[in-house]
Amino acid sequence: MATAATASRAGRLAIIAGDGKLPLYVAQAARAGGENPFILPLRNEAAQDWHGFDSAVIGVGDMAGLARLLKQNGIGRVVLSGGVRRRPAFGEIRANLRHILKLPSVVRTLLAGGDDVVLKMVIELIEAQGVRVVGAHEIAPDLLATAGPIGKVVPGEDDRRDIARAADAAEALGRLDVGQGAVSVGGRIVALEGVEGTDAMLARVADLRAEGRISKSRKGVLVKLCKPQQDVRADLPTIGRSTVENAVKAGLSGIAVEAGRSLIVDRVALVAMANDAGLFVCGLDRSLPGDGL
Incomplete structure (x- = not known):
């Protein structure tokens, strides 16, 4: 687990939270390590109550909204945790300028790619915003x-x-x-x-x-x-x-x-x-x- 000083230099941590209890355990581990994680529960996926944490609900395909929230909250690192039951429909995808040229490839991957291929694409899109994606196990190694x-x-x-x-x-x-x-x-x-x-x-x-x-x-x-x-x-x-x-x-x-x-x-x-x-x-x-x- 990173120390509070190391975490501060790396930027604030955001947790994109899907279904299940894993996001809460990661958030609690981050807080125990001296961090103040910002939670991004996925609409219609996350079921946890995030009272007591800074948070903002976001749609699964809203990359433009995600980019805005990352910038507004000084996010330097992002954790993807929890389950996602469905992939976004084309009409739910919100792209910003950094993503618009990749949109055809994104749609093809969502339609035909396996879960691992989709997740690698999501990581690439998030890191295009100038943040670093880290694993849940890096924040909560006891899991x-x-x-x-x-x-x-x-x-x-x-x-x-x-x-x-x-x-x-x-x-x-x-x-x-x-x-x-x-x-x-x-x-x-x-x-x-x-x-x-x-x-x-x-x-x-x-x-x-x-x-x-x-x-x-x-x-x-x-x-x-x-x-x-x-x-x-x-x-x-x-x-x-x-x-x-x-x-x-x-x-x-x-x-x-x-x-x-x-x-x-x-x-x-x-x-x-x-x-x-x-x-x-x-x-x-x-x-x-x-x-x-």
């Missing part, structure tokens, strides 16, 4: 997953085989810029994450199990990995209490995420919930034998 078991429950041999199988599938999925997660049950890939997100994918697994299309005698594992080509300043794989809750409903035995390149929100409560449910949570270091487990 990063560590290697090995994170709770008191540890994966067994069958779980390790499912972890390896799901990790290979998640990596292949990431290379296609489709999603970050996969579920393996008994060595069989039963679900891949798409635009619906992790919680919806787990709900689908629960439905398949209830219908008898997935074995009820075998548990299974969820694995989430950072995409191989991903810019780590945006959209790191994230799990929270809802992930544990939905993994339990799906009948899984555990969750594995990439150590150092994934975020765990509300870690203490998440670990307590997982321990109570007999569910393991662990961090994978794929550069080590056995993924660092």
Whole structure:
């Protein structure tokens, strides 16, 4: 985490806040580090109450409004955090002079690009305003997953085989810029994450199990990995209490995420919930034998 003096030299921090609790955790970490973050909740996406923080709501495609707010508030650094459920329609895009020549390319990317391609474009457009985009983990490093078991429950041999199988599938999925997660049950890939997100994918697994299309005698594992080509300043794989809750409903035995390149929100409560449910949570270091487990 940057010191207050270092942060002051780098300019004020802005947090573009999407859905979920991650933006609030990043804002609290910034404030604990002596900063006064300016919050930019995305209209129809962010659900947090930002009372007590300087803030201004902005539309998802309003680049001109964003540029104005960055300048007015002396912003030098920007964090992108939280989920965005939909991409802006053409009529919602507001471009300034620095962006107008790029508008055709922006529209093509929004229509046909994967999430990682879109986020790289967004970072480029923001940094064209003379600010620097930084990762949520740079402001709140305590959120990063560590290697090995994170709770008191540890994966067994069958779980390790499912972890390896799901990790290979998640990596292949990431290379296609489709999603970050996969579920393996008994060595069989039963679900891949798409635009619906992790919680919806787990709900689908629960439905398949209830219908008898997935074995009820075998548990299974969820694995989430950072995409191989991903810019780590945006959209790191994230799990929270809802992930544990939905993994339990799906009948899984555990969750594995990439150590150092994934975020765990509300870690203490998440670990307590997982321990109570007999569910393991662990961090994978794929550069080590056995993924660092």
